[in-house]
Amino acid sequence: MLTYCMRKRLCRVNSNLLQFYKHYGKSSDGGSDPASSMMQLLQRRFFIPPEDYHAVSLLKGKACAYGPLGVDLKRNMLEQWWSSMVRSRPQVFGISTLHGVGDKGAGEVEDLSKESKLVRRRQPFRTSLLQGALAQYIPSLELMNRKLPFGLAETGLCYRPEEDDSDAIGCSAEVTEASLVWFCSFRTSLQWLDYWTQHRLQWWRKFALGPSDFSMCDVQDDELIDGASRGAKVLYKFPWGTETLETLWMFSEAELLKRHPSNQAKLECRDGKKAVVPHVLSLGANMDRGVLAVLLNSLQDIQKVDNKQRLHQRTVLKLHPTLAPVKVALDMGKGSTSELRQVCEGLLHELLEVGISAWPGYMDTTHSSMDKLHTKYDEMGVLFTVMVGENTLENGLLLVRNRDTTVRETMHISEIREFILKCISKAENI
Structure with missing residues (x-):
């Protein structure tokens, strides 16, 4: 028999699911329930498990449990990202960092109780992959003979709690991020920001049936995060509105100096004949939201009239051949x-x-x-x-x-x- 607390929790889950489908089910042109139809297809065809809270997580752009086809689709997308960022570029190197790297500077020390340390070991606390790349900057310099530019790439889970997550019981607080941290000189930083923004937009559009649904925009001054001087976003037009797939930030040399406060000489690279501490470009893509964008962009309802003038309609997921599970x-x-x-x-x-x-x-x-x-x-x-x-x-x-x-x-x-x-x-x- 269910306890009162458990029954109450289940009621909240069902109520929240209805609210989510009500919100995401509305298309911008007044159409009916595209999110619900898509989620039913994904559950029916082995992309995600049948429990609705996985669908809610995916709709919110969060990591969810994936079924056999969903796992392969996401893996194919990550492999395509890795190929375009690392395997085809001699100046980009792959790294792997631990969940516990977090966003703290190297000089910060925290006095944790045994209980707090145990909790930290059980869940990732990093909110982006930027700090892990900054931590590995100095040992990576020798790979490029201390010459600019170069980059460090990584994919992994990041912890992204949001204020509205409390309204979605069972919704994940993690996202799968694909990150490139690019180190360049001050004089070339603007050109590199423009280059990478265009590159990332073209990469998303490469797999699209409707490329125009993917777009980019500059980040407004009042939206800049701490330390960033400029920013750009790659966006996707979902049926319920436009959301961010990828964000690009431009930081000064202060970002590296903050991470390595006593090692300025070790941070310097050659920019021509000058020794400089590089500026930092951070590119972070939410691959879970990207999976949903690719799925929605690939979905087509096709009507055809046969020889007897009968109308037939078929639903087809026209995924790009390299992404198809x-x-x-x-x-x-x-x-x-x-x-x-x-x-x-x-x-x-x-x-x-x-x-x-x-x-x-x-x-x-x-x-x-x-x-x-x-x-x-x-x-x-x-x-x-x-x-x-x-x-x-x-x-x-x-x-x-x-x-x-x-x-x-x-x-x-x-x-x-x-x-x-x-x-x-x-x-x-x-």
Whole structure:
């Protein structure tokens, strides 16, 4: 039997969920409930767990529990971010810092009781990844022979409590941040701020069906955080209003001097022939809110009239090929079940060996019509559906359906792997 306190808590949860859906469900043009529809799709198609408080966390731009497809989508986004920031740039190095780094300067000491220390060990207290990069600045100088510019990149959880979190029981207070801290001279800092702002906007737009929903703006003077002289934001136009995906801050050399108060000589780098303490640019992206933005931007309701003038509507998650959690779904048509299953299993392993994520639809014992299968895979964002049938056993031919065009073409089983790899590679280079 539930206690009175537990019943009261559950009532508050349900009430808060209704309030959240009421707020986020309103589109700017007066449309109906886009948030609720999206959350139902994400829960139905294995992106997030079915409990509603995960949906509330995601709507608020906070970290939530992810299902199998949500985990892969988020991982793909982080890998694309890492590739664009670190792997393709000789001046950027990856780092990893502990949750307990926090925002304190090196000279600050705190007298904590045993209880307080225990609590600090149990949860991350950092609110951004900036301080971790500042702490690793001095040992990183040798990587660049003390020459500017260079950057330190990191991804991880940050603690972001908000005043309105008390209204959302069960809502996470953490966000997944992707951070680049860029060290440059004073004379080039404005140019670098402009460069990185444009770079970050173009990066988000690269994956978008509707690039115009992503925009940027300068931060107003009254919105600047302590120590920042300028700032910029990358924004996304959600159905319920515009929210910030990424913030860029420009700090003076004082930020490093504050972190390393007694080491000015060790902070100096070469800017041409001069020895200077660099200015600091901090780029921080909320990747959980970014996941939601990408999902909403990819969602399409497509109407089509068939030969008999009947109207058909399908919902499709047109995720960018590099971000789609599942590239290929494998299913069986008519024929010997055991033999077709063996072909599917062999093809599945062949795709997985080259890094192509595949969904084993042939393992589903419930028989569904082709229309229902396509509906399911369209909502999962699957790029291609491959149907193995009697022709495959006779002459190696498969039926391949394209998610975006719905065109079905016949292809030999030996060609499917290279075909998928080529499609993904082409999308990466756009």
